[in-house]
Amino acid sequence: MKRKILLADPLLEQYLPLYKKNFIVDTLWNNKKLKLSEYEGLVVSGLFKIPSNLYDELSNLKIISLFSVGFDNIDINKCKKKNIVLANTPKVLTNDVADLALTFLLSLSRNLYHAHNYIINNNWEENGPIDLTASVYKKKVGIVGLGEIGRNFAKKVKSLSMEINYYGPNKKKISYKYFKDLKKMARYVDYLVITCIGGEKTNNLINNEILNQMKKTSYLINISRGSVIDEKALINHLKNKKIKGAALDVFKNEPKINTQFKKLDNVILHPHNGSGTYETRKEMAELTIKNLKTFFSTGKPVYRII
Numbered sequence: 001m002k003r004k005i006l007l008a009d010p011l012l013e014q015y016l017p018l019y020k021k022n023f024i025v026d027t028l029w030n031n032k033k034l035k036l037s038e039y040e041g042l043v044v045s046g047l048f049k050i051p052s053n054l055y056d057e058l059s060n061l062k063i064i065s066l067f068s069v070g071f072d073n074i075d076i077n078k079c080k081k082k083n084i085v086l087a088n089t090p091k092v093l094t095n096d097v098a099d100l101a102l103t104f105l106l107s108l109s110r111n112l113y114h115a116h117n118y119i120i121n122n123n124w125e126e127n128g129p130i131d132l133t134a135s136v137y138k139k140k141v142g143i144v145g146l147g148e149i150g151r152n153f154a155k156k157v158k159s160l161s162m163e164i165n166y167y168g169p170n171k172k173k174i175s176y177k178y179f180k181d182l183k184k185m186a187r188y189v190d191y192l193v194i195t196c197i198g199g200e201k202t203n204n205l206i207n208n209e210i211l212n213q214m215k216k217t218s219y220l221i222n223i224s225r226g227s228v229i230d231e232k233a234l235i236n237h238l239k240n241k242k243i244k245g246a247a248l249d250v251f252k253n254e255p256k257i258n259t260q261f262k263k264l265d266n267v268i269l270h271p272h273n274g275s276g277t278y279e280t281r282k283e284m285a286e287l288t289i290k291n292l293k294t295f296f297s298t299g300k301p302v303y304r305i306i
């Protein structure tokens with residue numbers, strides 16, 4: 001018997017045929033009158049904030065199958081109270097998200113965006129050679145949160161002969177240099193790369209105090225969550241050239257980000273698309289389906305959070 005599930009996010013529209021092969025499917029965005037008590041499964045992206053009332057109106061909900069690895073958009077306490085199982089899609093997106101961090105690191109160092117516009121604006125013809133840029137060779141990377149994505153990123157930059165350092169709550173059995181004190185690591189490295197989880201524990205972790213430790217020649221990269229950075233402090237550091245530059249895939253208020261970012265010439269802005277490749281997003285959709293089917297048949301999804 002096909003179970004009834006609800007897709008909550010238009011991001012999932014292109015995968016409707018996959019879901020319809022396995023379930024009776026409705027979508028929240030088509031605004032047709034829905035009988036919310038009929039759905040046993042809900043699929044949401046990492047960007048979708050579930051309205052508080054929806055947890056109650058979906059009175060027969062048994063599982064939320066996240067189309068994301070992060071789950072800071074979910075009310076964990078409500079899920080626990082209502083015995084709703086939560087599953088996510090780790091591993092399949094790790095490589096692409098880490099690739100984006102690597103892309104940011106090289107683009108910032110070689111000032112790629114500026115170089116492109118240098119030609120577009122006829123500066124090469126009119127003013128001659130562009131300014132020199134920074135080499136990444138033997139430079140120091142500081143990874144905030146050495147989870148799966150952080151470790152994958154570390155392997156990529158190790159191949160660039162970079163020195164790998166990391167900060168997190170606990171030292172791991174790995175050869176990279178561990179910093180228990182984030183201030184000390186921020187002072188030491190050339191690239192501070194945020195790969196930790198979002199949520200309360202890391203809210204505004206990168207604040208004015210941390211940014212003040214960074215060198216004027218250093219860069220900040222964020223592929224985690226916008227909640228991790230005090231954006232007013234970062235904008236001030238970028239505007240006053242207290243750090244060399246930043247590349248951000250995530251922001252506090254997506255997609256209506258702080259407009260001050262758009263006035264800066266030393267930031268790369270990217271619309272929360274770390275996992276956004278054809279291949280990975282299809283794998284993520286397939287994994288949300290596998291999580292649902294495994295849960296409905298065995299009571300346990302493949303990747304269970306709670």
Ligand code: 8YV
Binds near residue numbers: 044045068069070
């Ligand atoms: C999602 C994300 O992959 O996976 C995550 O945690 O940050 C997001 O990039 C994307 O929003 C699709 O849900």
